[in-house]
Amino acid sequence: MPRILIKTESLNFNHMIRYPDLQIQAEKLTFIKGPSGTGKTTLLKLLNATTSPASGTICLNDESIDSIDAVLLRQQLLLCGQTVYLFDSTIRENFAHYYRYRNLAIPDDDTIQKYLTLCLAPFPLDTHCQTLSGGERQRIYIAIFLSFQSDVLMLDEPTSALDETTSRKLFENLKLLMTDTNRTLIVVSHDQRLIETYADAVIDLDAIKEQTQRSVVNTALTQKEA
């Protein structure tokens, strides 16, 4: 029986977006899709309390996130946003900056290289990030977040700067790693081919919007057959 990791109830953002009650399974890859402006990014931010709902509840393992320390919550539900923030320094220094910011020991070169390789960015660690392409920078940014090994990794549009082949390879690696390590991946994406190939579950906010308009608000979880 799949374990429910996250449950939302009567979630309302800014009296503007009314989410139906959602359930996200542990150790699965859940995609969130829907047209621009339907509240995909906002949902990720609500889940790790980067932003607050006007009303409604979010539970992580049956515990309200209101009773979880915000820093711990954000470490557990790590959000890798759609805007890539890298410092104008080397790849090694970028990892170091992010680890120092979190007061964590900086990983050794082999570990950094392992995550870069998983994210299809196997560049020398002394490469300056400002010399890299948009897609290369995006992969390095994801590698940094992946390396924190959070229980839940939330990726917002992780393939927006990547071609189809690179996107697929990245997701093959991500899915394998998260499955092997019993971790949960939640991904906002518009890429229907990626969703069809890799999703264990899909939350479609467009369908939700239509359901809401018809006042038939049900679970948004479309679970694929195992």
Ligand SMILES: Nc1ncnc2c1ncn2[C@@H]1O[C@H](COP(=O)(O)OP(=O)(O)OP(=O)(O)O)[C@@H](O)[C@H]1O
């Ligand atoms: N802090 C905020 N205050 C008020 N409104 C906000 C705030 N953040 C987002 N919104 C609004 O909420 C709606 C949903 O935004 P969100 O970024 O979640 O959409 P999205 O589905 O991720 O869109 P996209 O696919 O374009 O990234 C938008 O209308 C946006 O303007």
